[in-house]
Amino acid sequence: MRVLMVASELFPLVKTGGLADVTGALPRALARRGHDVRVLVPGYRGVLEGAADHGRPLPLGNPLGVGQAELVPARLPGTDTKIYVLRCPALYDRAGGPYLDPHGADWTDNHLRFALLSRVAAIIAVSGTALGWGPQVVHAHDWQAGLVSAYLQLWGQARPATVLTVHNLHFAGRFHPMLMSAVGLPHSLFSAYGVELYGALSFLKAGLYFSDRITTVSPTYARQIQTSEYGEGLQGLLSARSPHLFGILNGIDEEVWNPAKDPALPAAYDVDHLEGKAKIKAALQAELGLPVNPRAPLFGMVTRLTHQKGVDLVLGNLHFLMGTGAQLAVLGSGAAAYELGLREAARHHPHNVAFRSGYDEPLSHRIMAGADFVLVPSRFEPCGLTQMYAQRYGSLPIVRHTGGLADTVLDSWAHPHVGTGFSFVDATDWAMGNAMWRGMQAFGTPRYAELQRRAMSRDFGWGPSAALYERVYAAALNGPVHLL
Ligand code: ADP
């Protein structure tokens, strides 16, 4: 099958979270199954600089009236994945992040930045011949690519099948309804039977409404988003579309996340040779200014610092942790209040707490490898990747039992023969503290070593999930939805 993926992040060119890891790895997993998968990505500065093998640009004119655009065919570095970089200097050539300006505010023209991405995907979808290539399936990711299916339904011509993957329902891509015409949508679509969501224009709603098939990144989250607790106001639509909604668990990139050959680590190890892991823990403790002590259980966490991720539950357990002599190493960036809380914790407890603010890919690998436990106490979690990285690196995950965390970590007390971590149900300090306490009971015992081996022996590769995406693509091709 020929598949065009459309995404606002793509590892290793641009990443703020797990979306990039998925769009970086899934095309290769599908290619291994014989599919021709290409990725359309915005031409942010870093993407244009980092993409390999730039080809001859294809001019696109001025599709939204905001600036000249062109498609630069290129290759994702370190892979054979073909990509199309959408160059539009007026929208993407600037310092700052993919969604936020250098002061941390949303770019005021995000509606245009991501409408253009979707618009160009739709143009490729119906007139791909100018590229010498046209997709049979357009696979859009998250709200940033949500408008693709709306444009294609509107144009009404022969079109490829459309699939939308929801990585996080919390981000609905909401804009003022006045912006409908700026993004090329007729006002007739501003309705509950279209792109309207509680009075706003929502790019995500558009994708959920108009795509032939919808997927999300774990089976449990697929069920949860049909309830009012997790549905973010979209549970009605999602329930109505449930015959077309599938939960497919993310895999991990087993080449990028492999403790036996990870260039970010000071030593290599695998399930049969764990000496390297102890060296990495000592090096990490030294790097972070913590006492080098193999007997102190080290809890690691690598995360966006948001309400979703339960950072407050970690802060709520500081005193309990200090009392046990454990150590905590957090790498993350995000909400100022959490950054402040963690910075203060590190200042008051320099022998027990280390906090590194910012985004640091190599350090994230060292924490996954050097920690004894990895914390993922999320309030909701569509899939979550760090709990899988942790298991592959022999660091036991401590997670809240929700979304993809529930699908990838079985509690080792409740499931003594198959469990690989510790989980808790209630989003309370006490429940999380109890799970950490249970982890510490095992630490340094043969039981810990057994769980570690079991965790490292698990297969989190993309193979089975790539096969499921293939089935969803086939279903979308065979059963398109025509609404307009
Ligand atoms: P989400 O996508 O919701 O942020 P995931 O667990 O799916 O959560 O993916 C997060 C990804 O981002 C992981 O690859 C994690 O290692 C990475 N990550 C998060 N914060 C940082 C950071 N501050 N520095 C480096 N990597 C980070």
Ligand code: GLC
């Ligand atoms: C989102 C989710 C996370 C998921 C990732 C990749 O950012 O928050 O749970 O793992 O996307 O699908």
